[in-house]
Amino acid sequence: MPGGLISATKDHLEGRISRDMLFRRLVERKRYLGKANGKPNANGAVQYIHPTERGRHVCNPERKGAQKFCKQRTVLVPRSKLDLKYRQKFSYLSAEWARLHYAGRSSIEGFNGQLKNRKKAAADEPARVPVRGYAVKYLATAMAVITTNTDIVKRFDERTEETLAGEAKARAKRREGASAEVYHDPQFWIDLTLEEAGRDLLEPEEEEDEQVEVE
Structure with missing residues (x-):
């Protein structure tokens, strides 16, 4: 190769x-x-x-x-x-990888972060639910998920132009320089669509073959 x-x-x-x-x-x-x-x-x-x-x-x-x-x-x-x-x-940074990690995994990790927030549901804090037994723990976790979802919906409904602008600025600052920043670029998804369409985009390159030996 x-x-x-x-x-x-x-x-x-x-x-x-x-x-x-x-x-x-x-x-x-x-x-x-x-x-x-x-x-x-x-x-x-x-x-x-x-x-x-x-x-x-x-x-x-x-x-x-x-x-x-x-x-x-x-x-x-x-x-x-x-x-x-x-x-x-x-493959890392491939179309399939981006589809999985950009929206799906990011959303899951974001929700988990809110679910574990110590100032709110604190789902990973054993001291918040000092009981024994899996059934009770499952019930407590389900209630924490419901509470977190309700909070997300409430904050979404209460957004204003000012808060949206502030959130966008905070996101841009947080993503600056990160490898994930590219996934928020519209051109990235255009390029991604071209790749997924299966077009042969590779231009000829003059390179010597290198092989990786499997030992």
Whole structure:
């Protein structure tokens, strides 16, 4: 796989390539994904099949420097290379990742933060519900969720132009410089739609192939 595809995310975060180029490289990188073949064996290792297109290897297995995975049809990946770090379902900053983390996960984490607010529901404070038993704890948590939801609706209904302006200013300041800031840019979602449409956006690049050896 070309080195520029391997380091695409790192290059973008460090300012060496644009967001548009990151999307292009993420689209192209999908061509090189190996596919799991069957379940883990007794030692937890999984056999992976080299990616192909029209029955042929995506890369050239005869090229100089081609490594094991390119020279043969399959490779056995040990359990040590299959932990949570390597088993993330979506590529970081990809369209799928953004759809999951931008709205969904952010909303969940935001609600959890309000639910645990010590000045309000304080759902994670055992001393606020000094009782024993799962049933009572579940009931107390349900009541805390109802209270928190009611508070959110109340604050939403009481918003004014002044409070909206203040909230927008506070959000902008909080997000400034953060990696999540890009998700609040309308152009980001336009680019994202192009990626999800499956368009081949990658421009030809003159790079030598680099391979990552699986030990």
